[in-house]
Amino acid sequence: MCGIVGLFTGCSALSYCPRRTLAPAGSAPAGQGPPRDADEADEAVKVVEAGEVSYTSPFARWDERAAVRRSPRRVLDDSPSGTARYFSPDLVPVARHRLVTGLRPELFDEILVQHLYRYLDFTAQLETLVVNRTVLGIATGSVGVGLPEEMRFDAYKIYCDEAYHALFSVDLMRQVRDASGIRPLLPEQPYFLRRLAEIQQSLTPENRPLAELLFVTVSETLISASLADLPADDTVLPAVRESIRDHAADEGRHHAYFATFLRYLWAALDPAGRRTAALLVPRLITAFLQPDRDAIRAELLEYGLARDDAEQVLAEVYDEATVAAHTRATAKRTLHYFTALDVLDDPQAKEEFHVHGLL
Incomplete structure (x- = not known):
């Protein structure tokens, strides 16, 4: 999952090419050919875009490429030195607002630390509380979707990946807290959980599991290239850059997997279920x-x-036009997968996409 894209609304460095998140350090920039680690994920996405309901595993070399298999523990230096920062200022527009910069100089770095905390906490809780619950259901066959054996086996690999993302996120958050002396200012409940619960409560009990399946599929395909931008910012501490690079590489393969899973899910739904899903998707994306x-x-x-x-500050940084443009651009690839399933043929569903600013 990359699903922290909402955290980067309004940032000046944001771009929206999902394949860039697959790029390892030193790979070609966007527009100069596919990164080397994209091969497996690219093949899986091509199958989806060709309209085939078949499965090409993006995990053929998982044992060599998954962060949990190959990456060492990312450890902070004893203290940041010189211009090293905990997060890229280009990705935190609130920190540059004149009303914030006018408070006190040291606040700038504290806001960057808090944004890092928010990203790490979001990642850990999304992976453990929602994504892995669904992935385990896919692996064990309890979600009611018929899948190839290889696809169910690959779900166990995603489960391992996501658990490791949660582990290294919490590990890094603890290290940052101890090194910076700045305590995390985090909500009691992550906002994605609150929003998902509100959507599920508006549904009949039999449709609530479908909402969670779709939520995970949406979150896993909303890949933000900001995860590629941060590792390229050498003013950010290496442990932070390397952790996010590890996360981004894994999430590229997850994106490809869930793009294919969506077609199997759609094939398992009856016409009423498809209509319910089509009406839900815009709400889940926004x-x-x-x-x-x-x-x-x-x-x-x-x-x-x-x-x-x-x-x-909130009104000026997260103005309606900025948020709407960010939402449409970030959701473009995900929308492509749903429109390929003819969800917009339903006039009411199409209207829902318009209402949520996605068309």
Whole structure:
């Protein structure tokens, strides 16, 4: 899952090519040919885009390429030195707002640390509380979708990947806390859980499992190239850059897997189920991509910003046009997978996509 894309709304470095997240250090920039580690994932995505319901595993070399198999524990230096930062300022637009920069100089670095905490906490909780619950159901065959044996076996590999992403995210968060002396300012409940619960509560009990299946599929295919941008920013501490590079490489393969899984899921649904799914998808996409304004507001107030000023920062950084453009651009590849399934042939579903600003 990359599903932290909502955290980067409005950043100046954001681009939207999913394949860039597969690029290892030193690989060719976007537009100069596919990165070497993209081969398996590319083949799987080509099958999906060709309209075939078949499976080409993106995990053929998982034992060699998965972060849990090949990557060492990422360890912070004793202390950041010189211009080294905990996160890329280009990806944290709130930190550059004039009302924030006018508070006190040292606050800039603290906001970067808090954004790193938010990303790491989001990753750990999404992977463990939602994604791996669904992936385990896929692996054991309990989700009601008929899949090839190889595809179910690959779900166990995703389960291992996601658990490791959670582990190294919590590990890095603890290291940053100890090294920086800055305590995390995190909400009691991640906003994606609150939003998913609200959507599920609006559904009949029999449709709630479908909402979670779709939520995981959406989150795993909403790949943001910001995960490739950060490892390229050499002002960020190496342990942070390398952890996010590890995450991005794994998530490229997960993207390919869930793009294929969606077709199997669709084939398993009856017409009523497909219609329910088509109406749900826009809500799930926007729920996942909307920035967590409540958490950011609480953080700004903690720094001593007046409430009116905090509201102004939120309104100017996350203005409607910026958020809408970010949502459409980030969701473009995911939308392609759903439109290939003819979801827009249903006028009501098409209207839902318009209402949520996705068309």
